[in-house]
Amino acid sequence: MDALTPLLELLELEQLEVNLFRGIGHGGETSRRVFGGQVVAQALAAAYRTVEDRACHSLHSYFLRAGDPSIPILYEVDQARDGGSFTTRRVVAIQKGRQIFNLAASFHVAEEGLHHHHQMPDVPAPEDLPSREELRERMVHLVPKERRADFLRPSPVDVRLVGDYNHLSPKPASDANQAWFRLIRPVPENPVFHHCLLTYASDMLLLGSAMRPHGESWFTGRTMTASLDHAMWFHGTLNFSDWHLYAMDSPWSGGARGFNRGSIYARDGRLVASTAQEGLMRPIAPKA
Known part of the structure; x- marks a missing residue:
């Protein structure tokens, strides 16, 4: 069994009742708490289970409490509205009787319309970049x-970082933060499944953008970090078995928070x- 298999199983939610689903298992990014991308992806999967023939075009969510990876997560779906063109769903994630996360998602019928988009940045090809696993083995x-097991933990997502930002000994750098990513192996071309899989991966790198101008990362021990919210807009069909470029930046940070945004391009x-x-970016006071 490779690292992708548990992620695929996480998205096969168990239906307990109408509008009530249970997510069992734990993703591959950390062992200390439930990875935020896992909760967003499972909540979107739960919402999709109540929608027919419409694709998610946007989701907005808030992380309320840290998730416990040792117990299941319940997802309660509110079928808020089924309109002629748009469908709205709200999802609450629950552990130990308390909300740990909530999500609102909107789904849209396929329509034709005017189209434009910004061009993809010109960066080295993923084949010319080392994998994240190779970089971590070196460092x-x-x-x-006590942190090496998590540092080397296999991921279901193959990541190729653009640039040479050293996360273990970082120096102030541009907030521009780019990486290629895809699943570690191909999976069937189910549009709903690939929306959920990309949603999982979209939480992996984003917060780091706001830390770069300050010469910080998760590994320095000088800053407490956590995702506070997550929003996503889908602009078309995708196949996350193929390479995608995640182009991120951070136009602002302050008040112990950092704001980050990203554009995801197909190859x-x-x-x-x-x-x-x-995301939370709270400086940790040195111990006296």
Whole structure:
């Protein structure tokens, strides 16, 4: 079993009752708490289970409490509206009787209309860049022993970072943050499934954009970080088995928060999704 299999199983939610689903399992990004992208992806999967013949075009969500990876997550769907062109769903994720996350998603029938999009940035091809696993193997000796297992934890997503930002010993750099990513192996071309899989991966790199201008990362121990919200817009069909470029930036940070946004391009240059996220960036006071 490879690292992708558990992610695919996470999206096969168990239906307990009308509008009530249970997510069992834990994704591959961290062992300390439920990865935010997992909760967003499962909530979107739950919403999709109540919608027919319409694709999600936008979602907006808030992380309320850290998820416990040792127990299931319940997803309760509110079928808020079924209109002639648009469908709206609200989803609440629950653990131990408390909300840990909520999501609102809108679905749209296929329509023709005017079209334009920004061009994909010109960056090195993914084949010319080392994988994240290769980079981490080279640097693992610099990571504290208690964090090495998470540092080397296999991921269902193949990531190729653009540029040479050193996350273990970072220096102030541009907020422009780019990476190629795709699933580690092909999966069937189910449009709903690929929306959920891209949603999972879209939370992997985004918050790091706001940390770059300050020479910070998750590994320095100087800043407490957490995703506060996550928004996503889908602009067309996609196949996440193929390479996509995630072009991110951070136009602002302040008040112990950082704002980040991203554009996701298919290998052929089509803009297929956009993201935005505000995250906690709270400086940790040195111990006396």
